[in-house]
Amino acid sequence: MLELIDTYWLYFLVGQYPNGPLGGLALTLALASLGLLLAMPLGLILGVARLSPWRALRWPVTALVFVVRGTPLLMVIFWAYFFLPTLTGAKTSQFGTMLIALVIFDGVYLAEIVRAGIVGLGRGQVEAARSLGLSHVQALRHVLLPQALRHMLPSLVNQFVSTIKETSLGYIIGLSEVSFIATQINTQVFTKPTQVYLCLGLTYFLLCFGLSRFAYWVEARVAARGRRRPLAGAPA
Amino acid sequence: MIRFEHVNKWYGAYQALVDVNETIAKGEVVVLCGPSGSGKSTLIRTLNRLEPIEGGRIEIDGKDIHAPGTDVNALRSRIGFVFQQFNLFPHMTALQNCTLAPVRLGRLSPAQADEQGRALLERVGLAHKADAYPAELSGGQQQRVAIARALAQKPPLMLFDEPTSALDPEMVGEVLTVIRGLASDGMTMICVTHEMGFAREVADRVLFMDAGKVLERATPADFFLRPQHPRAQQFLADIRSPFGNG
Numbered sequence: 035m036l037e038l039i040d041t042y043w044l045y046f047l048v049g050q051y052p053n054g055p056l057g058g059l060a061l062t063l064a065l066a067s068l069g070l071l072l073a074m075p076l077g078l079i080l081g082v083a084r085l086s087p088w089r090a091l092r093w094p095v096t097a098l099v100f101v102v103r104g105t106p107l108l109m110v111i112f113w114a115y116f117f118l119p120t121l122t123g124a125k126t127s128q129f130g131t132m133l134i135a136l137v138i139f140d141g142v143y144l145a146e147i148v149r150a151g152i153v154g155l156g157r158g159q160v161e162a163a164r165s166l167g168l169s170h171v172q173a174l175r176h177v178l179l180p181q182a183l184r185h186m187l188p189s190l191v192n193q194f195v196s197t198i199k200e201t202s203l204g205y206i207i208g209l210s211e212v213s214f215i216a217t218q219i220n221t222q223v224f225t226k227p228t229q230v231y232l233c234l235g236l237t238y239f240l241l242c243f244g245l246s247r248f249a250y251w252v253e254a255r256v257a258a259r260g261r262r263r264p265l266a267g268a269p270a
Numbered sequence: 271m272i273r274f275e276h277v278n279k280w281y282g283a284y285q286a287l288v289d290v291n292e293t294i295a296k297g298e299v300v301v302l303c304g305p306s307g308s309g310k311s312t313l314i315r316t317l318n319r320l321e322p323i324e325g326g327r328i329e330i331d332g333k334d335i336h337a338p339g340t341d342v343n344a345l346r347s348r349i350g351f352v353f354q355q356f357n358l359f360p361h362m363t364a365l366q367n368c369t370l371a372p373v374r375l376g377r378l379s380p381a382q383a384d385e386q387g388r389a390l391l392e393r394v395g396l397a398h399k400a401d402a403y404p405a406e407l408s409g410g411q412q413q414r415v416a417i418a419r420a421l422a423q424k425p426p427l428m429l430f431d432e433p434t435s436a437l438d439p440e441m442v443g444e445v446l447t448v449i450r451g452l453a454s455d456g457m458t459m460i461c462v463t464h465e466m467g468f469a470r471e472v473a474d475r476v477l478f479m480d481a482g483k484v485l486e487r488a489t490p491a492d493f494f495l496r497p498q499h500p501r502a503q504q505f506l507a508d509i510r511s512p513f514g515n516g
Contacts, residue, residue, distance in 0.1 A: 162357035165318055166371035167347025167423065176370060180361050 035229050042219050046233070049210045057210030059237060065129065065211060066198045069136035073197070076137060077144025082179075084149045087170055095145075102142040107200055111135040115207050128209040132201070140197050147189045151182035184256060191249035195242045202238075212237060271296040271331060271427070271458060272317065278325035279312060279482075286312045287323070288482040294460065296426075299453045301469040301490070302462045304479035305505060310462040313479070314429045317460070318349045330427070347375055350420030350428040354435050356412040358404040364391060364415045365400040368422045375423075383422070390418040394448050410441030414448055421452075428452060430461040466509065470494055478502045 049057020056064070083095040102110065114135040119125050126134070155178060163173035202213040210218075216234040220227050272294040279287040286309050294300055302310045315321040316328060319335065319342050327334050335345055358367050368387035372378040378386060391397050394414035396407075404412050413433060420428060430449065434442040446468050453459060453472045463469060469476055469490055476493040478486040478501075485499045497503045 158353065158355050158357040159359065161320055162351075162353060162359070164343075165320060165346050165349075165351040166419070167343045167345075167375055168371060169343050172374050176374060177359050181359075184361075 035226075038219075038223065038226055038229055039233070042223075045219065046212065046215055049215055055210065058215045059212045061129070061210060062198075062201050062212040063241075065132060065136070065201045065204065065209075068133060069140060069197050069201070070194055072133070072137045073140035073144055076141035078148055078179075080141055080145035081148025081152070082174060084145060085152060099142050099145060102139060103146070107135065107139050107203055108206065110139050111203055111207060114138075128204070128207050131207060132204040132209050132211075136197060136200060139200070140193060143193055143196075144190070147186050147193060148182065150189075151186040152178050154185060155181055187249070187253055187256065191246060194249075195245055198241050198245065199238060271298075273329040274313075274326070275329070276326035277313075277316065277323055277328060279309075279316065279321065279323045286482050287316070290326070290482075290484055292477065292484060292487070294458070296458055297456050298458060299472055299474050300460045301473035301476050302460060302479060303464065303466075303469065303476060303505075304485075305508075308479040309482040310479050311431050312482075314351075314431060314460050314462060317427075317429060318346045318351055320351075343375075347371065347423050348425050348427070350417075350423060350425035352413070352416055352420055352428070352430045352433050354432040356404070356409070356416045356436070358412055358416055358419070360404050363401050363403055364396060364407070364418075367404070367415055367419045371419075372422050377423070386422060387418070390421050391415070393421075393451075394418045395444070408441060409437045410444045413437065413441075413445045417445075417448055417452075426458060428457055428459040430459065430463070432462050432464070434463065434465060464509065466494065478505065480505070 045058065047058050048060045049055065051057065051060070080095050080099065083091045084099065086092045086095075111132065114126070114131045118131070118134065152174075159177055159181070160173060163177040164170075168176070201211055204211045205214045205217070208214070213234060216230055220230045223230065272292075274290045274292040277287055277290040278285065288309075290313065302313065304310055312321055316323050317330070317335075319340075323336055328336055330345075334340070358364075359370070362370065365384065365387045368390055369378075369380070369383035372383045372386065373380055377383075388397060388400055391400050394417055396411060396414055396418070399407060399411060399415070404415070407415065417433075433449065434445050437445065442465065446465060449459075449461065450468070450472050461469075461473075471490075473490050476486075476488055476490050477484050478488075478493065478497075478499065480501045486493065486497065486502045488498070493502070494506065497506055
């Protein structure tokens with residue numbers, strides 16, 4: 035086991051880099067963070083669009099949400115891989131393909147979290163904001179979203195953890211992220227699949243566990259501030 | 271100032287407002303009462319277009335407010351609305367609740383809004399709670415902040431939707447005192463309430479509604495002493511002795 039780690043740790047961490055493209059755990063991390071960074075604003079926009087009073091905005095987004103939610107991520111990756119190049123005429127890199135698929139897929143799930151967060155506030159807050167003469171957008175920006183985002187924190191973290199795990203599907207289109215690299219190592223060593231995949235599993239676990247612990251910590255801090263700024267519906 | 275002409279409204283098959291015709295003059299204080307589900311709240315919510323109407327017209331200062339192309343936000347910013355459940359913004363202090371709209375609508379600079387907000391909180395007796403968050407306030411205090419928030423737009427018209435119904439009994443008085451103060455300043459107001467003592471003392475006129483219709487309009491003295499419509503007589507009997515006469 036130690037010999038295995040000693041031989042392959044660098045390959046596991048960065049793939050063939052610097053003699054080839056970046057891969058391994060570094061690529062997984064890059065993909066997950068970029069995916070989250072781009073999916074979050076997309077989710078916010080889609081979620082808000084789902085609640086828009088303008089049908090021209092609401093209907094197409096609602097359709098997109100239903101289609102993507104009713105589709106496995108693997109299908110979305112295949113679409114991005116095979117269909118997108120025929121549409122744009124340009125060949126997208128494996129990393130780019132996977133990133134697009136992740137951003138669309140997670141953006142849609144985040145949109146539903148955002149929507150639920152806003153709807154969960156109840157009619158009273160919207161009505162109070164609108165009855166003061168604030169526009170729909172002003173009500174969202176100053177009254178609804180600041181409250182909804184705090185309620186949404188636990189669900190958002192769940193989605194972030196999922197994203198990290200979803201990057202492993204990049205394997206299927208030959209993206210040299212950490213699962214792909216682990217499989218390569220397994221092929222080369224051949225005799226130690228248990229150890230190889232144990233290491234891979236541990237790696238994912240530590241990443242996801244670390245992120246959720248971090249999220250708990252953030253949540254506790256928000257809650258501590260919340261003792262001075264309690265949430266809606268808290269008993270007076 | 272306000273004019274309802276043949277106003278009809280449905281929720282699906284249920285008719286919530288039935289051919290309402292009414293005129294309310296500037297400076298008038300009108301109390302709307304009637305059993306629950308009679309359309310009182312619906313009626314005042316049509317005035318700031320929280321509810322659409324399906325027939326008739328509603329005019330404020332001669333303008334049809336449900337006409338297509340009406341600037342809803344401008345309309346609403348001229349009408350103060352106070353909710354039964356207060357609906358303060360929980361992530362903002364009492365003062366911030368009062369300054370949000372004037373600043374965002376570009377009416378006042380942040381400094382002016384701050385000054386005005388503090389003056390309004392003073393007026394409702396809560397100057398010392400300016401920096402408190404809603405959850406740190408009692409129900410009565412929250413409702414007084416909500417009134418200050420509505421007043422921050424200097425509205426010519428105030429609407430109150432059962433402002434004391436969600437309050438513990440000992441807090442009803444403090445809120446009614448504030449509303450009474452506004453009435454004596456000559457503000458036009460419509461108040462949905464079951465506080466009959468308050469109605470008798472403050473209202474210029476009482477409207478009694480049942481099943482979406484305005485069945486009786488009278489001065490408070492006439493309404494409480496000599497109700498004409500049988501439904502109004504029954505309603506008054508019910509609220510006076512809720513357990514019946516046996």
